[in-house]
Amino acid sequence: MIGSSLAAYLLAQSAITTLVSTRIDPLVLRQASAMPALVFTKISTSRPAHHGASGYGGYEVARFQIDCWATTYAGAKALGQKVRAALEGKQGVLSGAVSVNAILFVTEFDDLEPETQKFRLIQQYDIFHNEA
Numbered sequence: 363m364i365g366s367s368l369a370a371y372l373l374a375q376s377a378i379t380t381l382v383s384t385r386i387d388p389l390v391l392r393q394a395s396a397m398p399a400l401v402f403t404k405i406s407t408s409r410p411a412h413h414g415a416s417g418y419g420g421y422e423v424a425r426f427q428i429d430c431w432a433t434t435y436a437g438a439k440a441l442g443q444k445v446r447a448a449l450e451g452k453q454g455v456l457s458g459a460v461s462v463n464a465i466l467f468v469t470e471f472d473d474l475e476p477e478t479q480k481f482r483l484i485q486q487y488d489i490f491h492n493e494a
Contacts, residue, residue, distance in 0.1 A: 364404070365388060374457070387400070402427070402429075406424075423489070431480055439483055460491055463492075465488070467487055468486040469485070
């Protein structure tokens with residue numbers, strides 16, 4: 363549910379969809395996808411113990427990788443700036459019933475796909491949210 367909520371939130375951001383239209387997909391870049399495009403992957407989930415009487419806080423931390431694909435390095439970087447502006451520090455309802463305590467930027471690094479010569483900016487975010 364958090365993945366589909368993240369995708370819906372990103373699709374609602376005009377600064378992003380101006381660049382990618384609806385090309386926001388889970389896990390893999392579509393083979394014939396126009397550029398630029400976004401791919402999101404949930405790479406881990408943790409459920410921190412709450413130090414209260416109940417022992418469990420009812421929330422989880424989902425780490426997502428967002429891949430910003432483009433035909434140029436500058437295009438990948440520009441898309442990454444839009445994604446970071448939309449996500450970093452976000453609190454409240456993400457989309458649907460997913461309540462977010464915080465989205466924290468973790469890291470970012472550059473990549474080049476040698477076979478296709480497409481550039482990728484890889485970003486990771488921790489999303490602290492209620493379990494739905």
